Amino acid sequence: MTKARLLITRFAPHAVRLSNLLNAQGTAAFAQPLLEVKQTADFNDIRVLFADRYDYIIAVSPNAVDYTKLALGDNPWPDASYFAVGKGTQARLTSATGKSVSIPDKRYDSEGLLALPYLSNIQGKRILILRGLGGRELLSETLTARGAVVEYYQPYQRVAIELSGPLLTEKWQQLNINGVIISSVELLERLLVVVPEVEHKWLKSLTIYAPSKRITAHAVSLGWSAAEVLPGISDQKIVDYFK
Known part of the structure; x- marks a missing residue:
């Protein structure tokens, strides 16, 4: 079996940290972030948004928690029921708020979150979603269809x-x-832009490793023949996978 030699495309400094861990346990890994994170114009709207009362607040990424915490400054987090898409985001949100944070039982994505019983009977509930600009609309659309009032x-x-x-x-x-x-569809598509089209045959001969079936299925639809689902996106789970 060919030993993996991996390109890590996650955000800095996460890509460097993961590549260092993989190299330390004998798996060749090379960090090259393809995207960076910056504040948006919405960053300063935090006090206006949090002036309203929300029943549920959902964070979809660690960055969403970090930037919300930065925007809040010394102001307290609202009294609400908190949810996160995955374990990493849960840990960050629990630390920031000091509150209990619910996550999906198994599938750590929008579909997994929407399967939680807490989010099934939400007629009239006010929900705030913390996320980056853009992204999937499934969470908001489904919660709205269930009768909730949803804001970003x-x-x-x-x-x-x-x-x-x-x-x-x-x-x-x-x-x-x-x-x-690859940790997102957006990163996968960015990789296709970075690599010249004349080298796409080589690119699609590589194995794509991603934390969800949605991403691997998208890779296959774009022409990759080898795509594997990782057991999670945490550094330790990835390191263990390649031992």
């Missing part, structure tokens, strides 16, 4: 990092990269 607070956005695609592609080929860790 979007304090950050993902921005493409300017990179030299031809030079990077040549470097990755010289490093004999044979797999890529």
Whole structure:
């Protein structure tokens, strides 16, 4: 079995941290973030939004928690029932709020969250979703269809990092990269933009490793033949997967 040689495309500093852990346990890994995170114009709207009372507050990413915490400053988090999409976001939200945070039982995505009994009978409930600018609308649309009043607070956005695609592609080929860790559909599509089209055949010969079937299915639809679902997105789960 060919030993994995991995490209890590996550945000900095997460990509560097994960690559260091993988290298330390004997798996070759190389960090190259493709997107960076920046504040949006909505960042300063936090006091206006939190002046309203919400029944439920849902965080979809650790960045959503971090930027909301930064915007709140010394102001307290609202008294509400808190939810997070995954364990990493749950840990960050619990630390920031000091409150109990509910997460899906197994599937750590919008579908998993929507399966929670707490979010089934929500007629008339006011819900605030903390997330980055853009992204999937499934969560908001489904909660609205169930009778909730849903609003967003979007304090950050993902921005493409300017990179030299031809030079990077040549470097990755010289490093004999044979797999890529992708944590979102957006990152997968950004990878296709960074790598020159003449090298897409090589790119799609690599194995895509992602934390959800939705991402791997999207990779297959774009022409990848090898795509594997990771057991989670946490550093430890990824490191253990490649032992």
